[in-house]
Amino acid sequence: AAAIPPGVVSILDAKRGDIGNTAQAYARAAFDDLDFDAMTVNPYLGADSVQPFVERPDRGAFIVCRTSNPGAADLQNLLVSTPDGERPLYEVVAQSAQKWSRHENVGIVAGATYPDDIRRLRELCPSMPFLVPGVGAQQGDVGAAVRAGIDAERLGLIINAARSIIYAGSGPEFAEAVRAAAQRLRDEINASRAAPAGRGA
Amino acid sequence: AAAIPPGVVSILDAKRGDIGNTAQAYARAAFDDLDFDAMTVNPYLGADSVQPFVERPDRGAFIVCRTSNPGAADLQNLLVSTPDGERPLYEVVAQSAQKWSRHENVGIVAGATYPDDIRRLRELCPSMPFLVPGVGAQQGDVGAAVRAGIDAERLGLIINAARSIIYAGSGPEFAEAVRAAAQRLRDEINASRAAPAGRGA
Numbered sequence: 001a002a003a004i005p006p007g008v009v010s011i012l013d014a015k016r017g018d019i020g021n022t023a024q025a026y027a028r029a030a031f032d033d034l035d036f037d038a039m040t041v042n043p044y045l046g047a048d049s050v051q052p053f054v055e056r057p058d059r060g061a062f063i064v065c066r067t068s069n070p071g072a073a074d075l076q077n078l079l080v081s082t083p084d085g086e087r088p089l090y091e092v093v094a095q096s097a098q099k100w101s102r103h104e105n106v107g108i109v110a111g112a113t114y115p116d117d118i119r120r121l122r123e124l125c126p127s128m129p130f131l132v133p134g135v136g137a138q139q140g141d142v143g144a145a146v147r148a149g150i151d152a153e154r155l156g157l158i159i160n161a162a163r164s165i166i167y168a169g170s171g172p173e174f175a176e177a178v179r180a181a182a183q184r185l186r187d188e189i190n191a192s193r194a195a196p197a198g199r200g201a
Numbered sequence: 202a203a204a205i206p207p208g209v210v211s212i213l214d215a216k217r218g219d220i221g222n223t224a225q226a227y228a229r230a231a232f233d234d235l236d237f238d239a240m241t242v243n244p245y246l247g248a249d250s251v252q253p254f255v256e257r258p259d260r261g262a263f264i265v266c267r268t269s270n271p272g273a274a275d276l277q278n279l280l281v282s283t284p285d286g287e288r289p290l291y292e293v294v295a296q297s298a299q300k301w302s303r304h305e306n307v308g309i310v311a312g313a314t315y316p317d318d319i320r321r322l323r324e325l326c327p328s329m330p331f332l333v334p335g336v337g338a339q340q341g342d343v344g345a346a347v348r349a350g351i352d353a354e355r356l357g358l359i360i361n362a363a364r365s366i367i368y369a370g371s372g373p374e375f376a377e378a379v380r381a382a383a384q385r386l387r388d389e390i391n392a393s394r395a396a397p398a399g400r401g402a
Binding site: 015016017018019020021042043044045046047048049050064067068069070071072073074075076078079080081086089092093096133137138163 | 219
């Protein structure tokens with residue numbers, strides 16, 4: 001993370017999930033050796049696999065919850081028995097993420113490609129930050145994702161794009177093309193924040 | 202994997218789970234750059250996150266199913282609605298692993314610390330190889346794991362230990378102490394294979 005300017009939050013999207021002893025080593029690598037502020041973490045191994053990433057108040061984790069890829073529903077949308085009735089697994093994961101947040105330093109990954117699920121997650125987690133992949137090469141609809149996931153203060157989303165930005169140009173035009181692609185996405189996000197759908201004007 | 206002698210199967214226990222495009226890059230790194238034979242894969246992102254690890258007949262994957270750590274049950278034992286009634290999530294994962302096996306090149310990870318769950322997995326997956334962590338530093342019972350997980354040919358288990366072997370000694374005694382620890386584990390495994398519990402003699 002040494003190449004990232006100070007003041008910019010850096011998130012290592014490594015989706016790690018391992019037993020406690022190994023998770024501690026991954027957390028040291030990400031937070032101490034590489035100096036990232038946060039990391040994405042896979043929840044399948046449960047609480048002790050997440051703990052090393054969330055126990056420090058100055059670092060945080062985004063729990064992989066509802067991802068943007070075609071196979072996401074295979075496990076994440078399975079219906080699970082809970083004391084409140086049946087719910088999709090990703091909702092149980094979101095509630096676990098809230099429980100695992102010790103220092104208001106935990107968010108969830110909620111893919112832009114499934115805005116209905118983002119909306120449901122925002123109902124369950126009104127104040128959690130959402131990391132939202134899937135708007136670039138994966139073709140999620142920015143406006144739909146923003147309208148579904150924005151919080152009561154019209155904030156709460158970190159919308160990331162990788163391939164659509166870093167491959168926006170090449171050769172001498174590289175820097176300008178990448179800058180323009182990033183600005184277009186930023187402007188599109190902000191335009192969607194400004195215009196709530198279906199609430200009048 | 203260049204340090205591993207030829208003829209020894211090498212498994213990269215990296216528990217990767219990411220969207221298809223990223224999974225393809227992880228598979229290339231593990232199989233082509235590092236020349237591992239197989240890799241452990243986290244199932245939470247579904248079929249397209251697993252596919253790059255299982256599509257080559259000369260390489261394979263162990264799907265993380267029922268792990269050995271204390272928090273494993275948090276998600277893995279949640280009861281899921283299926284057409285056959287409610288079953289723990291890890292059973293659904295085991296059945297998905299069987300479905301994802303295109304070249305008889307897929308196994309599952311089943312922690313030694315939960316022998317009852319290993320037994321259940323063997324009933325569901327009679328001929329799949331199981332990668333069984335948890336017998337060393339994590340204190341799983343080797344005999345119980347072998348009796349629970351062994352297949353009809355008294356094979357089918359890859360029981361691995363890391364810390365209890367590599368930290369068995371130090372200094373000038375290192376090589377001998379490590380060799381002795383590995384041999385003790387091997388002998389304990391084979392003794393448990395030879396003596397089926399509760400089947401007479």
